[in-house]
Amino acid sequence: MIFPRTARYDRVMIKVNNLFLQENITSFPVDPFQIIKNNKWGLLTYSEIADEQGAWIEDIIAAFQSEDGYTIFDGTNYTIAYNDTIQNQGRIKFTLMHEIGHIYMNHLVDFDETVLTRSELTDKKYKVLENEANAFARNTLAPVMVVKALDLKTSIDVADHFGLSQAAATVRLKSLIMDYRQLLSPFIRFQREHFRQFIEAGLYAKQCLICSHHFVESDADFCPVCGYGALVNRKGVDQMIYKGYLLDDSSRAIICPCCENEHLNYEGENCKICGVTLVNKCAPTYVTGNTGLNYWEESCETKLDGDARYCVKCGNESTFFQQGLLKDWKTEKKEIEQEKEMEELLF
Ligand SMILES: [Zn+2]
Ligand SMILES: [Zn+2]
Ligand SMILES: [Zn+2]
Ligand SMILES: [Zn+2]
Incomplete structure (x- = not known):
C-alpha cells in the first residue's frame, strides 16, 4: 500500500x-x-x-x-x-x-x-x-x-x-x-x-430542588414527583429514585401496576382484570383557588412518565397518583432514607 x-x-x-x-x-x-x-x-x-x-x-x-x-x-x-x-x-x-x-x-x-x-x-x-x-x-x-x-x-x-x-x-x-x-x-x-438519546438526556436533564428528582424532559415547568416548579437544568446522578412503572411510548403500562396482569395487548385505557387506568397522564385535579374556593382544574392531557405523580406541564395530579399506585413523595423519601440507614447499620 x-x-x-x-x-x-x-x-x-x-x-x-x-x-x-x-x-x-x-x-x-x-x-x-x-x-x-x-x-x-x-x-x-x-x-x-x-x-x-x-x-x-x-x-x-x-x-x-x-x-x-x-x-x-x-x-x-x-x-x-x-x-x-x-x-x-x-x-x-x-x-x-x-x-x-x-x-x-x-x-x-x-x-x-x-x-x-x-x-x-x-x-x-x-x-x-x-x-x-x-x-x-x-x-x-x-x-x-x-x-x-x-x-x-x-x-x-x-x-x-x-x-x-x-x-x-x-x-x-x-x-x-x-x-x-x-x-x-x-x-x-x-x-x-x-x-x-444521549444528546437529549444531556440537553434536557433537569433536577428538582425540592425532592432531588432527576429526569429528562424538553419542556417541563413542574417536577413530576413533587409537583413543585423548582427545576434547574442539570445533568447528574439520581440519588433519590422514586418508584415508578415501566410504560410504553404512549405512556401505557406494560404490566398492570395494580394486579400485575401482563396481557394488556388490547385497545382501551383500563385493565380488563382490575379496571385501573393503565395510561399515566394529567388528571382533572381538585384544587384550592386564590379566593379560597375549591374547584376542578381540567386535565391538559399530557402523557407522563411511569414515576410521575404530577403533570410536568400544568402541575395537576397524575392518573397513577390519584389511583393510589404511586406514593406521596414525602412518604417515599422517608422510607428510602430509612432503608439507607438500615443498610449502613448492617454493613
Ligand atoms: Zn501510536
Ligand atoms: Zn420534585
Ligand atoms: Zn389490573
Ligand atoms: Zn397537565
Whole structure:
C-alpha cells in the first residue's frame, strides 16, 4: 500500500462510526477494555512484561519506544501492551483507544510494522499514522457531533459528559473545529441519529430542588414527583429514585401496576382484570383557588412518565397518583432514607 503523505481524516471518521456500530456504542463513557475483550485481542501491561523479562518499566518503554502503549500483530491476532504504571486513568483510556485506532485503521497490516516504531528514517511516516490514531481516539471517546449538539464549551463540561480526564477533554475541544471540517454530511446525520438519546438526556436533564428528582424532559415547568416548579437544568446522578412503572411510548403500562396482569395487548385505557387506568397522564385535579374556593382544574392531557405523580406541564395530579399506585413523595423519601440507614447499620 502506498504510504499516505498526510493523515486520512475522512477514513478515520468512517472507522470511528464503524466502531460505534460494531460495538453497539450509543452512550458515553466508552470502555476500551470492553472493546478489547469483545474482539478477543490480547492485553498486556508493562508491569507484566517487565516481570516476565526481569526488566524495569524503563526498559520496556525504551524497547517499545513508547511511554504509553504499543500494539503487536502476529499475523492473526493483535495484542495491545499499555503502561499501567501511569496514574492517570483518563490517559490510559486515551492510549488504549489510540491503539485500537491503529488496529481499526489496519496500520499493522497495510504498512511495515517497523513504521510504528519511531526512528529517524520513519519519523515522518510515523507521525502520519500517529495523527490518524489520535484522531480516532478523540472522536470515539467524544465524537464531534455529540460535543457540538450538547454545546459544550469548557473542558470541565466535556470531561463530565464523556468521562474523560481534563487533559483529554482539552485536546478534544482544541481539535473540534478541525474534526468538524472532516465530517461529511452523512457522518453528521449518522452521529446525530445514533446518539440522539444521549444528546437529549444531556440537553434536557433537569433536577428538582425540592425532592432531588432527576429526569429528562424538553419542556417541563413542574417536577413530576413533587409537583413543585423548582427545576434547574442539570445533568447528574439520581440519588433519590422514586418508584415508578415501566410504560410504553404512549405512556401505557406494560404490566398492570395494580394486579400485575401482563396481557394488556388490547385497545382501551383500563385493565380488563382490575379496571385501573393503565395510561399515566394529567388528571382533572381538585384544587384550592386564590379566593379560597375549591374547584376542578381540567386535565391538559399530557402523557407522563411511569414515576410521575404530577403533570410536568400544568402541575395537576397524575392518573397513577390519584389511583393510589404511586406514593406521596414525602412518604417515599422517608422510607428510602430509612432503608439507607438500615443498610449502613448492617454493613
Ligand atoms: Zn501510536
Ligand atoms: Zn420534585
Ligand atoms: Zn389490573
Ligand atoms: Zn397537565
